Amino acid sequence: MPAPLDVLPLADGVGLPWDVPVDDAVGVIAAARASCGDSFVVRSGGSEYLFTFSPTGVESFYALPEGVASKGVADYLMLRRKLPDALFAGRRLLPSSLFRRDDVSSYLAHLDHALDATEDELGERGSVELFALTRRLGHRMGLASWAGPGCAEGDAFEELVRAFDVLDGSQAFVHPDAMAAVAASGKRDERTALDDVATVIEDAVRQHDSESQPDDGLFGRIVEAWASEAAEVRRRGIAMDVALIHIASMSNLMAALGWAIVDLLGHPEQLRLVVAGDADLAQRCALESTRLAQRSIMARAVVEPVAFDTGAGVVDVPPGWTIATLLPLLNTSVAPGLEGWEPARWNRHRLAEAGALASPMLVTAFGHGKHSCPAQPFSLSAMTMAMTRLLGGYDMTPLWEDYPCPVPAQIGGVARSAGRCEALYVRR
Structure with missing residues (x-):
């Protein structure tokens, strides 16, 4: 059975650069990974993110169907800021x-x-x-x-x-x-x-x-x-x-x-x-x-509940979350x-x-x-x-x-x- 997301570590105090000032956007996520491991949660600006970097997690990311976790929606949410x-x-x-x-x-x-x-x-x-x-x-x-x-x-x-x-x-x-x-x-x-x-x-x-x-x-x-x-x-x-x-x-x-x-x-x-x-x-x-x-943050906006394999276990990700990985860290x-x-x-x-x-x-x-x-x-x-x-x-x-x-x-x-x-x- 998939586990709830609260089994994953929370990158406490980490914010993303469109929400809070950061000196090095990639460095912030790199530090969170060093502290939390290859899969962790970020809460920033009222939004919730599951970051994944393990081989299984990245493969699971690329396997996500568009109708379940959408690149198009994630891109739109990014671009509409500007x-x-x-x-x-x-x-x-x-x-x-x-x-x-x-x-x-x-x-x-x-x-x-x-x-x-x-x-x-x-x-x-x-x-x-x-x-x-x-x-x-x-x-x-x-x-x-x-x-x-x-x-x-x-x-x-x-x-x-x-x-x-x-x-x-x-x-x-x-x-x-x-x-x-x-x-x-x-x-x-x-x-x-x-x-x-x-x-x-x-x-x-x-x-x-x-x-x-x-x-x-x-x-x-x-x-x-x-x-x-x-x-x-x-x-x-x-x-x-x-x-x-x-x-x-x-x-x-x-x-x-x-x-x-x-x-x-x-x-x-x-x-x-x-x-x-x-x-x-x-x-x-x-x-x-x-x-x-x-420098790409590869992001998918979850629109339907999805069981996601992080490599350390399978977790339930609800709609409204974003699943992401960051290419410069790979x-x-x-x-x-x-x-x-x-x-x-x-x-x-x-x-x-x-x-x-x-x-x-x-x-x-x-x-x-x-x-x-x-x-x-x-x-x-x-x-x-x-x-x-x-x-x-x-x-x-x-x-x-x-x-x-x-x-x-x-x-x-x-x-x-x-x-x-x-x-x-x-x-x-």
């Missing part, structure tokens, strides 16, 4: 619509054009902040892919970049300590930015309507989903679908690309081979940099050598020596099984293309002295750098 509720209400095409096979080839074509524009902006030589560079590249590729005509260039693009930088949903887990101020303001800046996005996208809808050429891409499908509505409702609905898809799609990918460039600049031999066109190595570098940069510590950057540890999308782990699910870049990120194939292709183009086109010299550190409060997603990562560049 984003206006109006963004989530009544959506017809969701981010899950992004990665149809025929769409991915068009996204990569848009990435190719976005890299052309990036090279034009960089010119022959100068200095650049790498994570700002990759974030802008992601905006340009994404907006070209699903935001409608004219949105990836000129004034419309710049207006959307400004608005989406305010509407960056990843701030909910990159700077969870800032969410109290967002709530206190009534999300004033975010609501204004969402209206700014709607204004630009609604103009793109009008342009789309005036053109005779059909759009068979994602934007065309969004437009079609709202075809039966009155004009004003239709335009606003299309704009909100585009906004949610864009917010959900790009930020972690482009942060991972930034770390991959940082890591290659620190490893001249692998850099030389990637620049020479070794696409397989570039993909392995992308996987390795993503693994090391993970990815670098469950076997010797994982703390270092070594692309050779990957064979295609898998660890070459996963059998040496107590469970292959203890280390990941993109998740496991049905909980794998659906964007993984596209993300690796996009990172490979972008690394090869940018590092092949420019000789870059990093200006940082020590390896960049993640934002200390971050608890989720791919790490953002706490400091600026400036590099000098000159066209090869």
Whole structure:
């Protein structure tokens, strides 16, 4: 028979960073694990969490059915700390619509054009902040892919970049300590930015309507989903679908690309081979940099009672709880050598020596099984293309002295750098 949750140790006094100030969000959970063991309870901000780190617990976590313990609900509860509720209400095409096979080839074509524009902006030589560079590249590729005509260039693009930088949903887990101020303001800046996005996208809808050429891409499908509505409702609905898809799609990918460039600049031999066109190595570098940069809290919101095997016993978890694990406490510590950057540890999308782990699910870049990120194939292709183009086109010299550190409060997603990562560049 499953046991009640009170058989598990309580991490007394531990709070999560969106509820209480913490100096190091990952360090707080690491200390609780050191004190309590591989499965323990955290009560924070009126919510209750079961954290699990044992091989059996992590395997049980990945086996949870979505209808019982929901990733979608957990993601929504995280993002709504930052984003206006109006963004989530009544959506017809969701981010899950992004990665149809025929769409991915068009996204990569848009990435190719976005890299052309990036090279034009960089010119022959100068200095650049790498994570700002990759974030802008992601905006340009994404907006070209699903935001409608004219949105990836000129004034419309710049207006959307400004608005989406305010509407960056990843701030909910990159700077969870800032969410109290967002709530206190009534999300004033975010609501204004969402209206700014709607204004630009609604103009793109009008342009789309005036053109005779059909759009068979994602934007065309969004437009079609709202075809039966009155004009004003239709335009606003299309704009909100585009906004949610864009917010959900790009930020972690482009942060991972930034770390991959940082890591290659620190490893001249692998850099030389990637620049020479070794696409397989570039993909392995992308996987390795993503693994090391993970700060993800993997969370499932329990919506139906579930018997959960922690590895030390089975416990009953009621609705309203969250079951979670934290990738940075697994990815670098469950076997010797994982703390270092070594692309050779990957064979295609898998660890070459996963059998040496107590469970292959203890280390990941993109998740496991049905909980794998659906964007993984596209993300690796996009990172490979972008690394090869940018590092092949420019000789870059990093200006940082020590390896960049993640934002200390971050608890989720791919790490953002706490400091600026400036590099000098000159066209090869």
